[in-house]
Amino acid sequence: MRLLWLLSAAGANALSKPPASVGDKLHQVATPALLLDAAAFERNCETLRAAVALSGVRARPHMKAHKSGALARRQLELLDVHASGVCAQTVAELEAAIDAGIDDVLLTNEVVGADKVARVAAAAKTAAARGGRVGVLIDDFWGQAMPLNAALGDSVIDAYVEVDVGQRRCGVPPEEAAPLAMKIRGLKRLRFAGCHCYQGLLQHVADASERRDAVLGGVADAVREVRAALDAVGLLDGAIITGGGTGTLATDRDSGVFDEVQPGSFCIMDLQYGAIEHEIQFERALEVLTTVISRPTPDRAVVDAGSKAVDLVAGVPQVEGGRPYRSGGDEAGILDLSADDELALGAKLRLDPSHCDPCVNLHDHWVVHRGGVVEEVLAVDARGAGC
């Protein structure tokens, strides 16, 4: 189906050339390139597996971090029975997961608009034909639940009520969760599956105990209220309460209110997460490879990774060798060098990006390496503006 889009698209296609071939050493990789350390990625998945095993809580890793159907599938293999499925944040991520053969995908977003509703319905149908399931979030009965119900044909979709547990983005207040769930129950094609209770703003609180207190005080209280209200109307049994992220993982798991946790960044990490205190230690598996393309003065080098290769909203990347990076525009970064730095034109350097999700979104390919040898080149098949 995706191939047809290409062939029918007006003009040339937007695919860039893969920056490496299997077996390449890193110095042979075309830059700027998105590097994934396969061993570190696997260790992070093992760490998550160990963290949730025996806890009674299952993991539903979030694709919004890595945006690759193939990596999502690998995560599920490594997490084994401790994973319930994956999360997607966009319809494209949902489709990439389905294309990768994943049978349990929760789109942690509201679905509005005829085009998106139709695509989600098609994905639900594909999953159902394989014995799987697709879930979506609902915070409005007439604007979201009804159009989706009408578009589903013979398929059924899992509907999770999104509850605002403090983020003040989408979601109904806790007291409206059970009433909305009851209304959803009246629809033929929507199966009330549980509640989505995510508080993204807490993920990067630096101090671990402050972060824990915010979850246990604010989020967990709200979720408990939701659980009690569902229980009171007979809807708690079988419902899944899902939420949480990499920053709050340990507390989410131990809070007693979640059935499922949704860490995303844990598998690749970034500078922002590297700067905060964690109860569970994950390691950085993501880097951006860049080349020195100009050495105009002894104290300056220009690299080919600008704001199109490393997202700068959350800050500049850290450069190998501690060299300070500043923006040189969309296609360039400027390194101010110390007097004795003999960094050569043509040299390749690794950058540690500040924020993994938007950085990954800038790239078309993951260059997956093991010990510096390229093992695979994967399409970032779920990247894009968000459609």
Next chain:
Amino acid sequence: MRLLWLLSAAGANALSKPPASVGDKLHQVATPALLLDAAAFERNCETLRAAVALSGVRARPHMKAHKSGALARRQLELLDVHASGVCAQTVAELEAAIDAGIDDVLLTNEVVGADKVARVAAAAKTAAARGGRVGVLIDDFWGQAMPLNAALGDSVIDAYVEVDVGQRRCGVPPEEAAPLAMKIRGLKRLRFAGCHCYQGLLQHVADASERRDAVLGGVADAVREVRAALDAVGLLDGAIITGGGTGTLATDRDSGVFDEVQPGSFCIMDLQYGAIEHEIQFERALEVLTTVISRPTPDRAVVDAGSKAVDLVAGVPQVEGGRPYRSGGDEAGILDLSADDELALGAKLRLDPSHCDPCVNLHDHWVVHRGGVVEEVLAVDARGAGC
């Protein structure tokens, strides 16, 4: 060739679905989507044509703004004899221009690394076979000119010496331009074609007279020094001195030191350029279309355009109706609404992005409309991290 990359790529491809079909009204377009007002784009090209006609200076519009081979070709048609060709900032942009049938492309960047050198050599060969030409920038003889010369085989490429005229990014100082040009002249496959003298930092200086003084005082003095030095060694005749941008366009044109100007943003514009004083008036042709996906409270709406659909480095977008936008993460924007705002769930809104180049880079397709009816859907075929 690009199709082969797709078929040989591991995993699924990274192409997203086109958000519209020809004939759609804008309310039918899937969001988030990058909109191009065709008539405004054409008027901007007409304005540029009129601005350079009879000036003795030709325009070489820069693709880094719109990143589409098809739009680059349309610009050349509209500029007619007043354009010398187009500029590209990345190898992907160069290839998209060549794929679009453009025969004169200047890659305004240094080319370093075996992979990029080989791709540029291939593009030069293709252009030469059609009687055209490709140019690149050089600021290092051994690191850039020599490897390129060796890779070119039977082809010849235009080499422009990049001169640092105040930006402090790449480029040799003015006094080293002529000596480097002389060395390049000794290479068989590199034809010394001129000097690239770009000062990007001046483009957004708000006050027009301050901006003009900075060009006339700093940049033009440096360029005059370069011209005199080239003249002294007999290299000025036939050389093209190229540079400038949308912000400094009028002064670049009138300075008497440039043979060619390189505006990029002029054809689509953005909030940053909209906020400064211009001698030549261009209009905004770029918008991002978004959908209200959640109305959780009377004073809050959530739209499906986050930092993956509108680049936030240079500030938040302006929202139709003056509604304030704040970031809701990578996939969402939050609008704080006044008490009487009846903005409906499902409503579509236009956003004016702060900075066009990185915003365009987030999208796979241009939805080109005329008076609100989709006329074409073009691939943003030169987008990508910069490879």
